[in-house]
């Protein structure tokens with residue numbers, strides 16, 4: 001329906017004009033893209049031809065290598081160029097649907113007429129590049145839209161703070177080029193827009209929130225001052241959303257010095273990585289790197305099976321003796337103290353022989369002697385490096401001697417003519433004056449080639465046994481549980497397993513001895529769900545990413561593994577752990593994800609739930625079905641799932657662990673379709689009904705959540721964090737089932753906020 005409101009008609013006319021400009025740019029970008037694509041193909045073809053020449057005909061010639069390197073660079077540039085154009089095209093196509101969401105009218109000092117600026121997900125200039133038709137939401141002036149109320153406002157610019165007068169703030173909803181809603185507001189971002197955004201059904205991907213960023217979220221997004229930003233936010237308060245928009249903001253503001261590869265996000269699980277994967281591309285940015293803690297550790301402990309948070313949750317709920325110490329900063333300081341002792345000669349490095357042809361080539365004693373000969377004033381790491389270099393030198397000197405040994409002659413005799421020709425490299429047989437000379441040359445080449453494995457072993461520091469060294473460290477810990485900790489470590493290691501609590505200090509010890517493990521290329525590290533990281537692990541990450549600014553997010557109420565702590569204590573702790581100079585704590589208390597009815601219920605589960613502010617978006621009251629018999633419970637479950645499935649796109653049954661998930665799957669199999677059970681290795685979230693343990697649902701959300709069992713059998717009074725996490729995953733609908741006596745984890749206050757139904761067979 002066309003509006004008759006003249007103001008709205010004028011705005012629609014502007015939208016139409018901007019869309020026409022966008023269409024024009026789409027045509028031009030498509031043409032540029034086709035050209036770029038042809039260029040990439042041409043370079044690719046050339047590259048392919050060149051590499052094949054090299055491989056078969058002129059192997060080893062430096063000139064051809066240089067050429068290939070140049071071709072490779074050209075190829076990289078061409079495909080980069082194509083990528084940029086592709087992203088531009090995608091952004092223009094997004095803009096065409098909804099060119100902007102906000103307008104601000106500002107009156108600069110000395111001006112008589114206010115100027116209208118329109119704000120959208122990307123900037124757009126008119127064809128002669130004289131005017132901005134759309135301002136990017138990240139431009140300095142756009143901050144006024146999110147922060148300012150009408151009147152005099154100040155905003156930061158590269159040339160210092162600027163002051164202007166905000167005389168109008170208007171919000172739009174534009175769908176497929178049509179203004180469907182528009183109003184003026186003095187609020188930060190009007191609730192009406194937020195209501196509409198939050199009321200929508202969920203799909204497999206997280207949405208960008210740029211049109212409705214809230215003021216406190218904006219503070220997180222636009223913070224460039226702090227080297228440590230700790231965001232403590234209640235469930236659904238937009239922590240994840242805020243950091244993704246923050247990454248987009250940072251990339252925009254440091255185009256020349258920051259790229260997405262210098263940002264890493266530690267995410268809670270693989271499903272989450274996929275869930276958030278579309279936000280940055282939709283904003284025209286490349287995704288940052290993502291890693292889970294399990295993935296990070298797996299790479300650093302190849303060959304060992306490292307316990308994951310999920311394993312821990314599946315197998316033990318109690319604390320092993322001494323674990324708390326292992327996971328504390330004190331343990332990391334114990335590593336440093338151990339290194340100091342080593343520097344003072346009070347403990348020795350655990351050297352192991354380097355073997356060659358089944359014999360020790362360098363014995364452990366010999367290595368120890370070489371180490372002892374290095375200057376004691378050097379720090380241990382450098383002393384070990386000097387040892388390595390001395391051994392490499394010794395190895396080189398020994399090549400000539402080894403070349404005269406029997407094993408070389410024997411192995412040479414067994415080579416084919418082809419192998420000999422290869423061994424000669426650039427030389428031919430005619431280059432040698434005598435057979436002896438030829439043989440001596442071949443023997444040296446062969447010895448060198450074969451001894452490469454000794455070189456590699458030295459290069460990779462295989463002359464130190466870090467695992468044995470760590471055992472020694474554990475055994476010397478000045479705590480009463482030292483023996484038990486050491487024993488557990490030995491037992492697990494024998495089966496190539498490593499419990500999670502040992503990982504941070506073991507990596508730290510290894511890094512300090514080997515001088516490796518540190519990555520200076522990362523400028524920003526983001527850690528989501530920080531409550532799952534031990535203090536020792538945070539300490540380690542600081543060491544591993546020494547130049548990075550840290551943004552860490554968490555909700556201690558959702559702690560499935562560690563005890564609750566207050567935000568202030570947390571900031572103090574993390575500031576120390578991460579040695580931050582300019583830390584900042586932002587608390588987000590408003591919960592946006594769920595309806596008011598669901599948030600109020602979830603709040604009532606917590607002792608300090610009053611801290612949470614629910615956003616006023618109404619929906620159905622959570623249901624609690626209390627079934628008299630197991631058969632009735634089963635029937636209730638099927639009914640609940642089917643009903644939710646009829647109304648919503650994403651429905652999740654959340655369980656405590658995999659065993660319960662498997663059991664439910666058996667029960668619902670063939671009664672509900674499509675039905676998927678998810679495990680820790682799954683990385684895609686299907687639509688329909690999913691069954692998953694709660695630790696895999698961290699950070700995710702669903703239209704409807706069903707908690708299949710809240711009886712005393714399933715929950716103890718200590719499981720508040722677990723139930724809170726489950727309930728807070730629901731956006732629109734929450735159902736709890738109880739086959740038996742209701743657990744006290746559902747507090748009396750929470751019981752008042754559900755619609756209770758007793759069902760009988």
Ligand SMILES: Nc1ncnc2c1ncn2[C@@H]1O[C@H](COP(=O)(O)OP(=O)(O)OP(=O)(O)O)[C@@H](O)[C@H]1O
Nearest residue numbers: 209212213214235236237238239240241592593699
């Ligand atoms: N300003 C906003 N505008 C629109 N939607 C928002 C806004 N802030 C948050 N949301 C929505 O609220 C939901 C929860 O946000 P998000 O997942 O970022 O919260 P979270 O704090 O990381 O949650 P949790 O810790 O429970 O996983 C998402 O659907 C998100 O899109």
